[in-house]
Amino acid sequence: MKQRPMLTLDDCRKISAAAEAEAKKNNWIVSIAILDDGGHLLHLVRMDGASPFNARTAIAKGKTAAETRRSTLVWEDRIKGGRTSMLGMPKITPVQGGLPIVVDGTCIGGVGVSGVQSHEDEQIARAGIDALK
C-alpha cells in the first residue's frame, strides 16, 4: 500500500512559530493558517492587531494551496495573464500568500498568510515551511 507523510500538531507548531518569527522580524502583523492535504484546518494564529478578515483570508489561501497542490501565486498569475475563466474554478482564492507543503514529492498540506503585501505574505509562509527541513 502507498504511504505518505502527514503533518502532526508538533510540525504545525514549528511551522507557525517560524512564520511568526519571520513576521515579527519585519514588524509585520499577520494571520498564519496551516491546513492538511484535504484542506482542513490544523492550526491558526492571528497576531495581535491582525483583522478577522486576515484570519479568514489566511485559511482560504492555505486551503487553495493545499487542495490544488500549488502556490496561490500560480493561480493569480494565470488569471493576470488573461485566463480570466479561472476565476470560475470552484472555491479558490487566487491571491499570492498560500504555499503547498511538499515533502518527498508529496503535497501534505498548505500554509496561508494574510496581513501584509502578498509577496511578503508568501515570504512568511516560506519561512514557516522551511522550518520543517
Add this chain to the structure above:
Amino acid sequence: MKRLAFAGVAFALALSAQAQQPNPMDNVPDKMPNDIPYGTPVSLATAQHALNAALAESTKRGWKLNVAVVDSGANLVAFARQDGAQLGSIQIAEHKARAAAKYRRETKAFEAGVQAGNNYLLTLDDVIASRGGILLMDGGKIVGAIGCSGGTGSQDEVVCKAGASAVNK
C-alpha cells in the same frame, strides 16, 4: 361521528386546561439577563495560553480534540487540531467558542434549555446546543471564549474548563 364529536370536546377541554396554566415565557424580569460587559479582545499570548492548557489536559487523558479560541468580537484568534482529531469538530470547536462569546454564556446553557424542552432556542441565530464553549474573562469583562470538540460533550467540557481556568481572572 359520535366518537369524532367526543374527541373534539376532549381536545377543547385539553386546550382550555392548558390555557389556565401560566406560560413561563410571559414572565418579564426587571433586570437584563447575562448582563456581562464585553472587554478588550484577548491577546494572542493569552489565547495560546488557554489553548495550550486545554491541549495539555486532553493529551493527559489520551483524547483527541479540536480547540478554538475567539476574541470578544467572536472572531477566531487561535486554533489547533490534535493528531487524529475528527474533521467535523474543526467547525464545531469554533462554533462553540463563537456562540459562547456572542451570547455571553456557556453553550451548556443552550444544551440545558433544549433538554428542558425550550426548542425555540434552536431558532436563535448561530446557536449551538452542546456543552464545551466557555467564556474567557478578565476583570469581570468578556475578552473571548474557548470552544472544544471531538469527544462527548462532557469530555469537550473538561478540556474547555482546563483552558479557561488557566487564564480567567
